Amino acid sequence: MAQNIERVEAIMTAAPVIAVLIVNDPKKAVPMAEALVRGGIPGIEITLRTPNALDCIKAVADNVEGALVGAGTVLNHQQYEASVKAGSTFVVSPGATDNLIAAAEDFPQAPLLPGAGTASEVMKLLEAGYERLKFFPAVPAGGTPMLKGLSSPLAAAKFCPTGGINLGNARDFLALPNVLCVGGSWIADAKAIESEDWAGIEKRACEAAALTV
Template structure:
């Protein structure tokens, strides 16, 4: 069974940036998501790196209209299932395993954006029908030169580079023909969330939403 490309691409093209976030307080997560939406960034990836990450996903899913909230750093079938139950609209993983692909085939309504950083990994994912991929870790794995080199031999693959992306280099990635969006944490970093800097988050979201596509 192939990737749910149509549903995933709609999420990837909703804005130039998917906000990648580490948050543990569901109340703050809701206020943060509202600020992102006001700024024009609906794609929200809550990484499963805190004890209450799933609760944060559920809170956003239940109460923030227009949010396309997903779960990131999903490593196992169990985490995938839990992310779906929490209300995720998509799932992101730093890589791809048979176990994760099996979970994606079980929960086709919640598509998987799997990570890849080498030609062999891209080839394996294309072989099983996965054409929308996360390029991770983007900058350490070769940045824009690496993505350019992947464009010609793998024309069907379109990427969301994540890892080392910020407002200063995001346009360099977005200008590439095989990049649909980028993932970044600069819009709402841990300090901004902890200090409840919703105004600052909204402003950075507006800047991100205005990036080239």
């Protein structure tokens, strides 16, 4: 089963940035997500890097109107299934394996945005019917020059670069023809979440939502 490109692209184009988050407290996840949505960033990727990440996804899915919440750092079928049960509307992975692609076929309601960092990885995903990809880790993997190099020979692939993206360089990535959005953690980093700086998160979300090229 090929990727549901229409559904994935709707998430990728909802705003210039998808917020990539590490959060462990469901009680903080809700006001955090509300601040992001108020600021114009509905795409919220909660990474499975904390013990309570799934509970945070469920809290946002159940309580935050307008949020497009997904799970990040998904590595296998078990995590994929748990993410969908928690309420994820999309799933993001740092790379791609045959098992993960198979998991995505089992849960079409939550399409996969798989990671790729080389031309060969992109080609393999294109062969599997995946045209909307995460470019990861974006800056270490070659940044904008690498994406420019991929744009002509692999024109069908459109990306969400993630890894090393910030307010200062996001516009450079967004200017590329094969970039639909970027993923970034600067909008709501761990310090801001821990200190409950919802006003600061909303302010940075507004700045991110206003990024244009």
